Amino acid sequence: MLRTMFAIACWLASGSPAFAQAGTDTPFRDYDAGNYRAALAGAEAALETESENPVWWALLAETQARLGGHAEAAEAFATAGRFETDAAKRSYFLRAQALQLVYADRHDEARAIVRAAMDEPLLETRNSLDWAMVAISARDDRSAQDVLDNEALYGKFTRQTALDAAYSAKRRGMDQRAVGFFKLGLALDAEEETPLGPVQREGIRRENRELTRDWSFIAQASFSSAGRPIGPANTSLGDERASQFGAEVSRRIGGWRNGRPFSIFARAYHSEFLSDDAAGGNAMQGWVGVRYKPLSQINLNLEASRLIGLDDDGLDDWSLRAAISGGQGLEPEAGKRSWAYAHYYGDVSYLTDADVTFGLVDGRAGYSFLLDESATVLTPYAVARLGVDTGRLEEEALGAGVGISLRHWFDETDTIAYRGFIDFDVQARQRIAGDRRASGILATLTIGR
Structure with a gap:
């Protein structure tokens, strides 16, 4: 800069x-x-x-x-x-x-100066890294990236100019260029008197992970006597013992889109119930749909899908869904052996033909401990959960309890943070109010990438 x-x-x-x-x-x-x-x-x-x-x-x-x-x-x-x-x-x-x-x-006026200069050939703005940096300061990423079409300028980068150019390219939706600039910034860090700290480097590696993640996969197996796990399926597991197995694969269309990705997905889950469920009994259920994240800074996902019965007990229906999540300490924290953990999750889905709504609010707080050098984390936590199922006589179920998660992260590079994980989670909850399904045990094995 x-x-x-x-x-x-x-x-x-x-x-x-x-x-x-x-x-x-x-x-x-x-x-x-x-x-x-x-x-x-x-x-x-x-x-x-x-x-x-x-x-x-x-x-x-x-x-x-x-x-x-x-x-x-x-x-x-x-x-x-x-x-x-x-x-x-x-x-x-x-x-x-x-x-x-x-x-x-007065950023509007600054942008006007930049754009007028870009139209003056004698100023040779497209041969000047300084002009690219001024454009970024003026919040004119379009002009900045126009200048940075000139690859001859990359040899003049410092660590900071490379990182500034990377964030600018990310805002413009130029994912591959942003990744290249982020990687260059990390490489140039070795030439700086004051190198980036481990937290800063990890933040850049996570930026690269999101920018390069064009597809994702998640597989899950669970046993429950207390409602469904947090995961891709959006139907209830019933109020007695039940098991569920399934997987989802999704593909981004158009890249990261500066934190507003659009994806298509397909999932299939098999559920085994020991009692009848409001929406369906033992079933092999499929979904095909689309997902959109409309807010760049908030992990809110909107989903529309077609349910396809894969056996006689599966449902053919339409589903509308919204899910939000967030927290802190959800991944290994650079330079730390232990850290505070907090996670919240909210999910509501509506089956249009069956006229049934499933809702879930889950909050956790605990502490995480690193068991090896950087990749295996043990997290004991307290949990509170509210579930809603309008297909039941008693729609709400509120419970609280304790849980423990063992998660191993894998698939990283020097410039890209962990992309995959294996997680085993067990929790026990006791009913506070509402239906008896708030009490019980939930054990879930999840593999994601």
Whole structure:
């Protein structure tokens, strides 16, 4: 990223014909010494006789910026650019003007400067990494990535410029380019005096994981006397002993879409019940549908699917579903052997033909312990769960209890975080209110990638 000030006084004063005509270096000496008010007064005095000298306008802009007058500095840089005939220096003044507008929180005006500059061939903006960084500062990722179409600029990257370019490409939905920039930033970290910390590196590796995950798979086996596990299926397991086995595969269409992916999926689950279920008995059930995550910062997924009975007891129906989840400490935390764990999950689905709604709210809090170097985690936790099934006489069931999870992560690289896991989870809950299905044992084995 460009610095707040470009130290323009140094290179302008040393080689500028305009400065030679000015005939004094006192204001520049004041600027170099940090006497910005004196430098400002000197620049203003010089402009009284040389009102079209871009050097004095540039010095005026620099000193105003140093004194916190970013809007005034932007105006002075604009004036310097108007009077400057050298294309390279004019390009410099326009970049400085745009940055000062950013610091003044006038991003719309900064973007206008960037886009006007992009239309001036003499400024050669597409040969300048500085222009790409200024565009990113102005929140103009389109222009930034337009500049970064020039691969010759990549050799000029530092770690920070590579990472800034990566996040910009991610916002534009340019997933493969973003991954390349993130990987370059991690490689360039070795050249920095202050390397990234383990948490920062892990955050970048997780960015790469999400950007490269075009498909996912999850398989699950469970035994329950207390409702269904948290997973892909969206039907109840009944209120007595039941087992369920199944899998889901999904494919993203259009990539990560800056945190708003769209996917198609297919799943099949076989359920064995020891008592009749409101929506169906023992059944082999299939689903085919679509899933969309509309909010980039919140893990909310909306789903529409067609239920397909895969045996005589399966259902043919339509399902609408919404699920939300979040928490902290859900993955191994870099540099730690133990950490706080919290997880919440909410899920509601509606079968249109059967006119049945299934709902689930599950909250957990506990503590996680790393059992090996980085990949195997044991988490004991307390859990509270509310289930709703409108196909039952007693629709609600509220319970609470304890559980323990053993999870092993796998499939990572130096630049991509763990993509797969195997999890064995057991919990015991006691009914607090509502139906008796709130009490019981739930054991679940899940494999996902």
